[in-house]
Amino acid sequence: MGRCVYGGVYEPGHPEADVDGLRADVVKLTRELGVTAVRYPGGNFVSGYRWEDGVGPVEQRPQTLDLAWRSVEPNTFGLNEFMTWARQTDIEPIMAVNLGTRGVEDACNLLEYANFPGGTRWSDLRIAHGVREPHRIRTWCLGNEMDGPWQIGQKTATEYGRLAAETGKAMRRIDPSIELVACGSSNERMPTFGSWEAQVLDEAYDVVDYISLHAYFEQHGDDRVGFLASAQVMDSFIEGVVATCDHIGAKRRSRRKLNLSFDEWNLWYESRFAGQDNLDWARAPRLIEDEYTVEDAVVLGNLLMSLLRHSDRVTIACLAQLVNVIAPIRTEPDTGAWRQTIFYPFALTARHARGEVLRVEPVSPMLHSATLGDVAAVDVAATRDPETGETTIFAVNRDDRQAATLQLRLAGDHEVVEHVVLGGQDLLATNSKSAPRRVEPRTSTRHFVEPSSLSAELPPVSWSMIRTAPRASVAG
Incomplete structure (x- = not known):
C-alpha cells in the first residue's frame, strides 16, 4: 500500500x-523499533494478489493492477525479496493468502513454494529462482477483512468460515507445523461484529489457531477525552472477542483455547482520507502518510498497555503499517529515514516489557467523555522480569489540565533505573524531514522511592515509563 514497500x-x-x-x-530503524514479526503482503492488497507475479526473474515479472488501492503494482518486490529483508531485520514472517479472488489451490501452491524442501512443482520452482532452502514460514493468515464491503471478494461469515476451514485443512496436509489465523471482524463497528466471529468459528474452530482483530483510532469531534481513552475501547474489543471464542469452544466441548491476532492496529485519521474510489491510478502513491503528534504518541503508548494487559490471549499484534503509511518510520528519496513520535512508545515497550505482565488495578479519579462516558484519568500497566527482578511500569495521564501522582507499592526495596516521559508539553509537536528529532522522550527525575513504595509525577496528557530494579544490598 502506498510507499510502504516502494520508496x-x-x-x-x-x-x-x-x-x-x-x-x-x-532496516536499522526497524531493528531499533523492536519489531519481532511482520505480516505480508498486507491488508486489502492481498485479496486480489497473485503471488506468482512477484517471484522469478524481475525483468520477466508483469505490471499488474492493485484493485484495493487503485495502484500499479510493478511486482519487483515479492516473496523472496521480503524474506531477504526479513532475515536482515531478524523478524518472523507472517504470510497472508488471497481468499478474495482465489482459494484452496493457490494457498496450497504458495505454501508448497515457500515451505516444501524440494522435488515438487512449486518447491522446485523456488529452487530454480535461486532459493534452495525452504523459507519455513510458520504463521499464515487466511485472507483479510473478508466481511468488508470494500474488500475484493467479500463473503458472508458462513461462506468465509467454510473456505477458511477447507483451505486450512489442505494447508496442514502440506505442512502440519503451521499456525493459522482466521479473519475476525474488520472492526468492532461492523454490523455483524460478534455474530461474524461466532459463525466463522462454528466452521473453522478446530482448524485455526487464532482469530484476527483490526482497529484504528482517531479523535471524533471535540471528544479529546474519548480519544485519550482509546485503550479502553481496545480493552472492550479484545474482551468481547475472547468471550465469543470461549463461547464457541464451550459449545463444541473443545479443550482448545484460541488466541487472538490483533494484526492491524494504529491511529489513523481516516476522516481525512478521500477513499479508495477517489484515487487516481499510480505507482506507489502517497497514501495516508499521517504525521503524528506528541498527543498521538501518548494514545499509542496506552494502546500498547492494553495489548500487554491481554497478552495471555493476544499473542500476535501488528502495528499497521511500518513505513510511510500511517507508520512509525518515514522516508523520502532525498534524505535518510526518521522516527515519528509514535516510534518511541513502541520501541521502549518492545525493549523493556519483559517477563510477566502483572495484574494492576489502579484507583483513579474519573474524566467524562462524550462518547465513552466516565473514564479513568490514569491508566497503568506493569511487567516484571523474573530473571533480573526488574519491574517496568507504564502509566498514562489522560487529564489535559492537571498532573497526577502515581503511587505504587513495590515488592521489596527498589531503585529507579530509568524514568522517561512523552507528553506534558508541546502536544501538537511532530517530527519531520526538516526536524527529525524535535520530539524525543525526555528523562524525568520527578519520582520518589522509599522502601517498598514509589511515587512519581505524571504530567497532563503524558505517557511515562519507569523502570525499577532491586537495590543492591551492602554487606555489613
Whole structure:
C-alpha cells in the first residue's frame, strides 16, 4: 500500500540501498523499533494478489493492477525479496493468502513454494529462482477483512468460515507445523461484529489457531477525552472477542483455547482520507502518510498497555503499517529515514516489557467523555522480569489540565533505573524531514522511592515509563 514497500523498505538507487535495493536506514530503524514479526503482503492488497507475479526473474515479472488501492503494482518486490529483508531485520514472517479472488489451490501452491524442501512443482520452482532452502514460514493468515464491503471478494461469515476451514485443512496436509489465523471482524463497528466471529468459528474452530482483530483510532469531534481513552475501547474489543471464542469452544466441548491476532492496529485519521474510489491510478502513491503528534504518541503508548494487559490471549499484534503509511518510520528519496513520535512508545515497550505482565488495578479519579462516558484519568500497566527482578511500569495521564501522582507499592526495596516521559508539553509537536528529532522522550527525575513504595509525577496528557530494579544490598 502506498510507499510502504516502494520508496519505503525497498528503493533501489537510494544512497542507503544495498545490492538488493533494501534501504539500510529502514532496516536499522526497524531493528531499533523492536519489531519481532511482520505480516505480508498486507491488508486489502492481498485479496486480489497473485503471488506468482512477484517471484522469478524481475525483468520477466508483469505490471499488474492493485484493485484495493487503485495502484500499479510493478511486482519487483515479492516473496523472496521480503524474506531477504526479513532475515536482515531478524523478524518472523507472517504470510497472508488471497481468499478474495482465489482459494484452496493457490494457498496450497504458495505454501508448497515457500515451505516444501524440494522435488515438487512449486518447491522446485523456488529452487530454480535461486532459493534452495525452504523459507519455513510458520504463521499464515487466511485472507483479510473478508466481511468488508470494500474488500475484493467479500463473503458472508458462513461462506468465509467454510473456505477458511477447507483451505486450512489442505494447508496442514502440506505442512502440519503451521499456525493459522482466521479473519475476525474488520472492526468492532461492523454490523455483524460478534455474530461474524461466532459463525466463522462454528466452521473453522478446530482448524485455526487464532482469530484476527483490526482497529484504528482517531479523535471524533471535540471528544479529546474519548480519544485519550482509546485503550479502553481496545480493552472492550479484545474482551468481547475472547468471550465469543470461549463461547464457541464451550459449545463444541473443545479443550482448545484460541488466541487472538490483533494484526492491524494504529491511529489513523481516516476522516481525512478521500477513499479508495477517489484515487487516481499510480505507482506507489502517497497514501495516508499521517504525521503524528506528541498527543498521538501518548494514545499509542496506552494502546500498547492494553495489548500487554491481554497478552495471555493476544499473542500476535501488528502495528499497521511500518513505513510511510500511517507508520512509525518515514522516508523520502532525498534524505535518510526518521522516527515519528509514535516510534518511541513502541520501541521502549518492545525493549523493556519483559517477563510477566502483572495484574494492576489502579484507583483513579474519573474524566467524562462524550462518547465513552466516565473514564479513568490514569491508566497503568506493569511487567516484571523474573530473571533480573526488574519491574517496568507504564502509566498514562489522560487529564489535559492537571498532573497526577502515581503511587505504587513495590515488592521489596527498589531503585529507579530509568524514568522517561512523552507528553506534558508541546502536544501538537511532530517530527519531520526538516526536524527529525524535535520530539524525543525526555528523562524525568520527578519520582520518589522509599522502601517498598514509589511515587512519581505524571504530567497532563503524558505517557511515562519507569523502570525499577532491586537495590543492591551492602554487606555489613
